[in-house]
Amino acid sequence: MPSVSKKGIQMPESPIRKLVPYAEDAKKRGINVFHLNIGQPDIKTPQVALDAVKNNTLETLAYARSEGSEEYRVKLAKYYVKNNIPVTANNLVITTGGSEALLFTMGSITDPGDEIIIPEPFYANYNGFSTASGVTVVPVISKIENNFALPKIEEFEKLITPKTKAILICNPGNPTGYLYSEEEIEKLKKIVLKHDLFLIADEVYREFTYDGLTHTSILSLDGLEGNAIVIDSVSKRYSMCGARIGCIVSKNEEFIQTAIKFAQARLSPPTYALIASEAALDTPDSYFTDVKEEYVARRNTLISELEKIDGVTVANPKGAFLLRCSITHKRF
């Protein structure tokens, strides 16, 4: 029987899967288990998006345009402009989730063995996409003591080699909840310009910032147009993870044209989900006010209860809906 590839063996298994047997076992012992391990919000999807799909009049469920329809990209560009990201429809490639946006980006800018520097802890699936693309992840350590702020630029400098192609950040951060400041983004701008690297920012949690803080997109900075690549998704914004619609945003035309070739090979993003995503752009602002209020209340409850536990240190998330804490292991 032929065997699978080295790449196939190296592909990481979902780390969440490892926890499932422990949870199942605890449940059997009568323990109430809260599943805090998966980024699936229970928040409702905006009605306007759900209705658009329910009221669709398609008779043939046809391919969408590989890079997304002109109509959707024009409307989406307006959303970005409103969010201080000055782009046009031609700067966008619609993808099947943020996952595919990352895969197309890695395919477009890296060859096997190339390196991408990522602040750690990072979203576990970055490992999966990197392995699938033959990319080596080079972690730079961020620490819970300062809420997982950007590591010192000297730490990045130490890790840059001729094989380094990009720095990848997640802002606000999954799984840290850290929101990078404008000063931190400026520092990243300097280092990627100095070393001629791409700066990739996964900004899928853009709307979810708390305590009066605001999000700084890497695409809002002057002079970074050729280097900046934003990864986006409707999954968390509109609580529609199952849509599988994402987006690559960049003003680097050579890069966008390359990403479109990857999009053409897989033909089309999912058509029903495009209908939902285009309609979701009409979601009223009040939806986000309510959702943010809900997330802040949950965060505050979780933190105040966690801090009551001896040996637990919590990083206070200023964005996203994730929280990371350290637990000092004790003998019970």
Next chain:
Amino acid sequence: MPSVSKKGIQMPESPIRKLVPYAEDAKKRGINVFHLNIGQPDIKTPQVALDAVKNNTLETLAYARSEGSEEYRVKLAKYYVKNNIPVTANNLVITTGGSEALLFTMGSITDPGDEIIIPEPFYANYNGFSTASGVTVVPVISKIENNFALPKIEEFEKLITPKTKAILICNPGNPTGYLYSEEEIEKLKKIVLKHDLFLIADEVYREFTYDGLTHTSILSLDGLEGNAIVIDSVSKRYSMCGARIGCIVSKNEEFIQTAIKFAQARLSPPTYALIASEAALDTPDSYFTDVKEEYVARRNTLISELEKIDGVTVANPKGAFLLRCSITHKRF
């Protein structure tokens, strides 16, 4: 400005794009242009699939299970059994289109530089997936003179090297319309067993066979269980190309477990499309009778008209809905 990767440069552009300017130009000159260049059927999607989406009652559009829900895979396995493909739900990984099924398969069984032998002419996007996966396509030539039948096994033998991982066929063939006979599939079985290779069959046109001929799945053969991988999709079967739901089918457990790791990294196939695809399994048989009748009528019209043109040779397709002809170029 940082530049794209070698892989990005090598990614093929959609060949269809090259034809668009000629068509646009001809239209401007008042010529009526028939677009025969894209596999987007105008056949209606089964009502049962469309209705299932219109009547859905989701309030949160959540992730689906990475490998597809148990319910859908169980129901889909019954469809396969009905089609003489004896598999269970555990032999299936649901993918985002046949495209992703091919990408996961290549990622699971090849490392950069490995080779896959494919009868040529082949579906253009096999090149795209191969480039994205770092795989070298090794073509083996099939000829219009015999309707693009399987090349002689000796021709395959000549091309097998230590880097060969698989033989990939499309049956019925895109773009040839050729339907491999059981004898041809048996020949392929022998050679992959002899050289310990995977045999990948893209069987998305399974239902569309004509002139009383029937389809032989590679999974219907005894003794090929460890080697056979079927690529499938709902796109053509139910005229729902925009769903983006496909499937990997294999009885090789190590391979399936590896493909699931690729599926986990990208989290979920599109949820709305899964609703449509599960409902589509209840499509009445009369739908296929009607569609096949329509395709046969179209094929016959096209062939009889093409054969009236001097210098045109047509391969008579026994399956799928594609037709290939050669045109002897003449001075007008």
